[in-house]
Amino acid sequence: MNNEYPRGSLKGFPEPKELSEPKGFPEPSVRRLPIYYHYLQQAKESGTEFISGNQIAADLDLSPVQVRKDLEITEVGGKPKVGYEVISLLKAIEVFLGWNEISPAVLAGVGHLGNAILGYNGFKEYGLNIAAAFDDDFSKIGKLIRGKPVYSSDAMEQYVREHKIEIGIVTVPAQSAQSVADTMVKAGIKAIWNFAPVKITVQNSKVLIQHENLASSFAVLSKKIKENK
Amino acid sequence: MNNEYPRGSLKGFPEPKELSEPKGFPEPSVRRLPIYYHYLQQAKESGTEFISGNQIAADLDLSPVQVRKDLEITEVGGKPKVGYEVISLLKAIEVFLGWNEISPAVLAGVGHLGNAILGYNGFKEYGLNIAAAFDDDFSKIGKLIRGKPVYSSDAMEQYVREHKIEIGIVTVPAQSAQSVADTMVKAGIKAIWNFAPVKITVQNSKVLIQHENLASSFAVLSKKIKENK
DNA sequence: TAGATTGTTAATCGATTAACAATC
DNA sequence: TAGATTGTTAATCGATTAACAATC
Numbered sequence: 136m137n138n139e140y141p142r143g144s145l146k147g148f149p150e151p152k153e154l155s156e157p158k159g160f161p162e163p164s165v166r167r168l169p170i171y172y173h174y175l176q177q178a179k180e181s182g183t184e185f186i187s188g189n190q191i192a193a194d195l196d197l198s199p200v201q202v203r204k205d206l207e208i209t210e211v212g213g214k215p216k217v218g219y220e221v222i223s224l225l226k227a228i229e230v231f232l233g234w235n236e237i238s239p240a241v242l243a244g245v246g247h248l249g250n251a252i253l254g255y256n257g258f259k260e261y262g263l264n265i266a267a268a269f270d271d272d273f274s275k276i277g278k279l280i281r282g283k284p285v286y287s288s289d290a291m292e293q294y295v296r297e298h299k300i301e302i303g304i305v306t307v308p309a310q311s312a313q314s315v316a317d318t319m320v321k322a323g324i325k326a327i328w329n330f331a332p333v334k335i336t337v338q339n340s341k342v343l344i345q346h347e348n349l350a351s352s353f354a355v356l357s358k359k360i361k362e363n364k
Numbered sequence: 365m366n367n368e369y370p371r372g373s374l375k376g377f378p379e380p381k382e383l384s385e386p387k388g389f390p391e392p393s394v395r396r397l398p399i400y401y402h403y404l405q406q407a408k409e410s411g412t413e414f415i416s417g418n419q420i421a422a423d424l425d426l427s428p429v430q431v432r433k434d435l436e437i438t439e440v441g442g443k444p445k446v447g448y449e450v451i452s453l454l455k456a457i458e459v460f461l462g463w464n465e466i467s468p469a470v471l472a473g474v475g476h477l478g479n480a481i482l483g484y485n486g487f488k489e490y491g492l493n494i495a496a497a498f499d500d501d502f503s504k505i506g507k508l509i510r511g512k513p514v515y516s517s518d519a520m521e522q523y524v525r526e527h528k529i530e531i532g533i534v535t536v537p538a539q540s541a542q543s544v545a546d547t548m549v550k551a552g553i554k555a556i557w558n559f560a561p562v563k564i565t566v567q568n569s570k571v572l573i574q575h576e577n578l579a580s581s582f583a584v585l586s587k588k589i590k591e592n593k
Numbered sequence: 594t595a596g597a598t599t600g601t602t603a604a605t606c607g608a609t610t611a612a613c614a615a616t617c
Numbered sequence: 618t619a620g621a622t623t624g625t626t627a628a629t630c631g632a633t634t635a636a637c638a639a640t641c
Contacts, residue, residue: 169582188599207601214641263582343589348395360572
């Protein structure tokens with residue numbers, strides 16, 4: 136029997152996709168979503184119900200194709216001649232990013248940067264709820280700083296465990312960052328947002344790490360300044 | 365006469381490059397340079413004189429090819445079997461990014477984030493010197509905050525002009541960001557580093573803008589957290 | 594209907610990675 | 618010399634952009 140077509144890969148037809156296959160959205164698009172989100176919130180506040188991709192592109196200094204491609208990942212469709220519904224888009228971005236669900240977090244290191252992050256109310260709309268902060272400084276321990284309780288660093292592990300904290304924000308000095316991260320991982324944290332200017336590594340590959348690096352951003356600017364001279 | 369080879373484009377030879385032609389370095393590489401820089405500083409402190417690209421790659425969790433490509437833009441060569449000279453590389457990165465020359469800066473908006481940036485000593489090594497800060501709050505004006513003088517926002521334009529300030533750091537609330545930037549541009553600033561969560565636009569296309577957006581970074585993290593669930 | 598706008602496929606561009614030659 | 622490591626060219630991969638069909 137001449138069986139030319141092995142089952143599962145019929146000639147001329149694409150392989151059937153696994154339903155649970157991770158989509159893998161382009162990171163640059165994900166990074167732009169908060170920019171659209173903030174823009175759309177302002178549009179909503181000023182009473183705009185529908186907005187075209189071209190309009191968004193013009194206001195945010197992006198190309199219209201890019202806006203359409205980016206918004207496509209939210210799976211909210213627009214109407215030709217009308218545009219996208221502002222409210223639907225806002226809701227869809229929230230859901231896409233998981234900002235509609237509260238993520239409990241702790242912050243380690245209440246220096247000036249930690250202080251600024253602790254008190255930034257804007258994080259609420261991203262679903263980020265910083266429940267408590269931790270520090271080694273006795274003058275801070277036991278106090279409320281920017282409305283959040285500050286505990287001794289020694290208490291962090293237990294706190295994270297008991298309160299099922301998902302996110303750890305690291306704003307300690309570079310030399311302490313790794314050990315703080317280790318404690319967080321040990322306590323079962325899911326993700327670390329690291330502001331210390333040093334690479335954190337974790338054994339448990341399920342723990343997500345996001346590095347924030349002001350120096351990288353400034354490097355781009357200073358290189359351009361130098362080129363302009 | 366059979367002149368097949370018009371001058372300036374000899375067959376088989378590449379076009380001669382303009383000497384002043386802007387190189388156009390890949391931005392991802394420029395963003396990674398400060399990471400190498402910080403790593404190399406630590407290597408230097410621990411007495412390492414030479415280091416191989418493979419070693420750097422292993423420690424920073426990058427591929428060896430990427431390290432070699434990235435370091436190539438500094439034009440510092442390595443020696444086969446030996447590696448790169450740590451001191452030369454540090455110096456070359458400084459020069460490449462312009463961090464060897466002091467850039468005078470002002471900061472507008474001494475809230476918590478502004479306060480944190482104002483006092484971050486690490487900026488020194490990037491050549492960034494924040495000379496003064498500006499705010500509308502009378503309780504701050506006239507004081508030294510984190511060692512820097514704080515003046516009334518009304519005085520910023522003149523200050524920038526007189527002190528030939530190159531960089532303006534914007535840490536005011538979103539709604540004031542554009543007008544603060546306008547003032548800076550009017551006063552002749554060369555570059556703006558914007559931490560307000562809003563897009564700043566400038567008429568003068570020579571003025572460089574670098575947007576810093578914590579929400580973009582957090583979006584990447586929260587999307588991954590959601591995917592992991 | 595005509596025209597503006599979305600949605601999608603294909604082309605382009607740029608960064609990363611692979612392969613390997615050059616070098617000490 | 619042999620082998621580790623750099624340097625460079627080519628292949629691959631992924632994001633952006635262009636072109637255009639689909640839709641209201």
